[in-house]
Amino acid sequence: MSLNLFPICVSSFRHLSLLDISNNCLSSVPEDIVYLTSLTLLNVSKNCLVDITAICELSHLQSLDVTENKLTELPRSLWKLGRLKTFSCSFNEIICLPEEIGCLEVLTALRITNNKLSTLPRSFSNLTGLLLLQLDGNVFDHIPLQIFGCISLLELSLSHNIIEGSIPAKICSLVNLRTLNLAYNRVIDFPVELEKLESLEYLDISGNPVESSTISFGKLIQIQQLSASKCGLSFVPDDLTFNIISTLPLSICELNNLVVLELQFNKLSSLPEDFERLSNTLRQLDLGHNEFEVIPMSLFCRRSRLSYLCLDANPISEVPNEINNLKELTHLSISDCRRLKSLPEGLGSCTNLCTLEVSKNKLSSLPKTLSKLESLKYLNLSDNDFNHFPLVVCSIPRLRVLLYDQTEGRPLLPPECPDGWYQKSLLLYPEIKDSFDSEYEKFVLKSLCEILINNFPKENTHSLLQKIGFSDIMIESLEKQFPGGHNHIKRLKVAFEAWTGFTFEYENLGLNKKSRESYSGQQLSDSKDFNTSDILAQPDKKLLVQNQSLQSELCDTKESFSSNNKILKETNSNLYITSHRLLHIVHLIGLDQLHSKLMQYVLRAQQVRF
Template identity: 30%
Template structure:
């Protein structure tokens, strides 16, 4: 780093008449010069104990070169400089900010997180253009009244300080969209928070709150409410009126009852683990029509109601460490459920080996236990009024009304041509050929390529995937579980609309990276194979991948780069021989695993 004035006297000792001054890293002249043009100055992580005057006065004093008898080109004319709008002073050793802060009235972003500030100057109230203020990770015990003059603020980060209260004047920040007061010493929060009608994200986690004011329900725009690690014994019923709420985190509190959410039609994630909830009833589930993630781990639940079937969009259900002894069989009919976590429950009616096979096998078992009317395979009792007697093997009704070509559980070695003949002219969208003895994919399946979106070839004897299957370019869901597949052809990448593929219980020794050329993939289930390694860099190409199940394989090492797959909501790695991440980290869920991996990416 070059120092202003050169190093001519750098090695000269101070004489008797001089006092040695503690050296402090200066702000390079080049940074100041660049900031005058760009309006942005980043001084983070420079060991600063105070902000140099040249920063506060950057828009007030002309640069030193303006006093010289030189001519300026267009890029160096100081009188054409840009007002500073963004100032980052994060990760230094600042104990205070000067009142000269008022000399930067154009600031829209001020970031002073990770310092040693115990107070803020009153002058901060004069930054009327400020939209984002980050003063987290400091030592603030109180906030100046002038802070509430900042009516343009959209983002306010106050987390990791020593605040014991939030002033009622916070309700004046009516344009605030993001507020984080987590990891403080808050015992209460003011009712005036309800006046923040523009707020989208609100984080109250890791405080000492025993209650949340009912006025919070007036936050009509709120999408994410985080109140984990508090002392809440209940939440106000008014919370159910928050129609825009999408994610609610209430983990690690003292809740005994699950709230009811009759108006939260958009609630997608509900996290209430580590509480004392003993009962879950139909009244709690009937309004959660949009729920995708329901996390109930570490509670005292003894049962689930049959109304769990109402959660038709549910993808992840975490019931770890409860007192559940049996499951409702209808759970097996949840169409989108990909992750069902049950460890730590005294389940008696389901064998442990079934649970250990993974979610899909468990759901299959539950479906098999549902008492249904016998279908009468192969006899006339199964023929409907629209089924021709000579074609009792073919469900014409399903073809005509449900657009389904159904020929499953026949122990068939081949699919008769008559089945495909009967489908001609019908807009078939679903093909179910599961539970047979097929050794290859029927070639005539390619005749359905213009309409079919869902194919089930599970529980057969397939050793390879034919190119005919790869012509189904409208395919969205493909089920190939319980076969003897060892690989997929590169032509599989033609399925450019595929969202879900199930490859569990096959014989893959290598991950089929041909799938990484299908950008629409959201779910890959490849548990119970023999996959020995993961190439994280190839998986990172799948930026829409939400669920990856690689349980019960032979993975010896999990690459840290897998943590960069930030869109993953469900990552299942249990049952592999790797040592890290440890089982305790895996048990904390996908977010904890990804964070663990990211922290170990080499820099």
């Protein structure tokens, strides 16, 4: 509901101290408002007021907000608001301020942005207690001298005016100034006296046609954020984006409180030798779109506190393993570096990393240590040179967003499958061969089965062999047959009737009771279909078949999916969860049309795990 008229009943609230009637359609303030003698805060912003004379009778008012109305001037009776501390009248059409504004001696914050001011009254210099002054978006063609009388100022903002020429040397009289914003004016010169502002923490001179020879910020030792983008500089002391800087001066290393440094879109190829002196405070560094062929080692000192690092669009060919020193790094972007073919193992030590952007490179593989990035939620691998999908990403536990668009990169090629594996699957479950629409679907199911088998918890292997009738001697024999011990056995096929007489949960094998009964008594006599190189016989037990050609082909798959063992709790439901994750990978490869069919194959894949 929007109000068109001021509620008369409000004037009877004599003890009211706060009144907010913003965001209405009020065109005037009634005279009865003077009865609200206890009012200290009044917000009438975003209305249609053209006059606020009645408000000036509220002598106890400390905060007044008339932003976004239709005011063209302020009343001369403004002096009556002797207790006013904060006054906001931005986004109106005020052309000038009355002399009486100088009577507001306790005023600490004044916001008059986006009006039509071009001058200030002489009395303005009386506002010696003013701490914040925002005059952005007006039509000042110079910095009014009256401002320099406001000696307590902590923040002065004059961006988006038409200030021309040089900044007056008197600006150094504002010794307490911490924030100075002169962005998007027509300033070409800064006085050397600017260095006397030793308390300055934030300086923005972006969008000014500054002459680089006139700038020297090296003595602004408290500076934390400096922005001078789009100034057309060819040489400058600190962070300036969208310029043509090729060299940074040593003075930048003296900015001991610098937190944010943006140097993108320049021509930098190196950093000063003492750059690591900034490592104790520097949190954000953007070196994108420069000419670095080698990443400076000064970025990777052990005491670094960098949380954001951008190295996009540089001709770098490698990332130093010393990146493992950036323990506080949360965002890393190394995209569009066309010579970059690999990432270092040390990247896995950046355990606080949340976002990793490595698109548009020449990456063909990823380090296995990426599985240690427990905080990583966003990963962009688009447009690289991967031959096969990097399965290590499936081991990143908290990954939420994975971008893998190969519009410009190399298309994926199906990996080769070990000989004999598919024939085994057909023998155990003959009906599968009639369920496929294409050879590619066969490949997908085979890959899915491979991964399910590899994820059987290795610690259960010994007990499983005992349950199906292996003696200790036979287990020893298997250990000799399979290098690395029975925990690394990749394929062990057992006749289904060998399970008869043993009592254990069928779910442990990913095989439900119905499937067991269906296959009970089946003989694996047609061993030629297995491409078997060796058959082990056990006295008084059924045949045990193993395919020696499959001992080591899928080691990488097993290691890549080792983290899945944590969630694989030997239940069909958890097997389904793991399978669903694999189906999602298939979907990323581009097999959208197979997604629904593969959901039907999950159970079959479980049935041929052993």
